[in-house]
Amino acid sequence: MPTVRLTIIAAAFVATAAVSAACERDEYRSTARDAVGSQSSGYVDSGSPNESRSAQPDSAARPSGGHVQPGPTSGEPVPVEDGVARFLELEVDVPEKWSSRPPSNDMRAAEFAAPGEAGEAEVIIFSFPGSGGSIEANIERWRQQFRPEDGGYPEPTVTEFKADGMEVTLVELAGDHQPMLAQSYNEDNILLSAIIDAPVGRIFFQFMGPAPTVSGWADEFEEMLRSMRTTG
Secondary structure, three states, rough: OHHHHHHHHHHHHHHHHHHHHHHHHHHHHHHHHHHHOOOOOOOOOOOOHHHEEEEEEHHHOOOOOOEEEEOOOOOOOOOOEOEEEEEEOOEOOOOOOOEOOOOOOOOOOEEEEEOOOOOEEEEEEEOOEEEEEEOOHHHHHHHHHHOOOOOOOOOOOEEEEOOOEEEEEEEEEEEEEEOOOOOOEEEEEEEEEEEEOOEEEEEEEEEEHHHHHHHHHHHHHHHHHHHHHEOO
């Protein structure tokens, strides 16, 4: 009889652990989708991830010990004073013609819009208090957001540099882009994604939109990244 009781207790423990792990995965996926999934500038929010997104492993984006670091919750755009914006204990120089707009959800620290004749492009900034996944895993996840051509996903152009002592990895991908939660591809787009190892944790800058618009502002985007300095 004691053996039966121990077996029942062990089975209950395993079941409880499985449910807890499932809940944790669902909570993370929901939080990550809130941070990066709802793009504007022509990006379609489908309300649910498509099959290719949901099939990707959590290790590609999952933070190691924490949730996405919340940004402003006031619904107000990040102020830009004398061409400088401040968020996440950083300050950056913002191109003069870019406009700061209210973050579309409280998982984003800041949002900017870059104008262009081909259509507006979007810059979003968010942060994970943990690692947010390895650099290689993030790059692979971004590659898989593009339509495969010639039997494979596009190859990234990767640039590494430092800004105020912080390691920066800048990744460029081009082609037909299907962001998380989108139901269709946005043709002829460019995604510039930067990973910054900052004092507050790993910070992500993403600049995405029509290729002519993003390429036209690519130098200014890199200058923005290189201008980063800590305020703490």
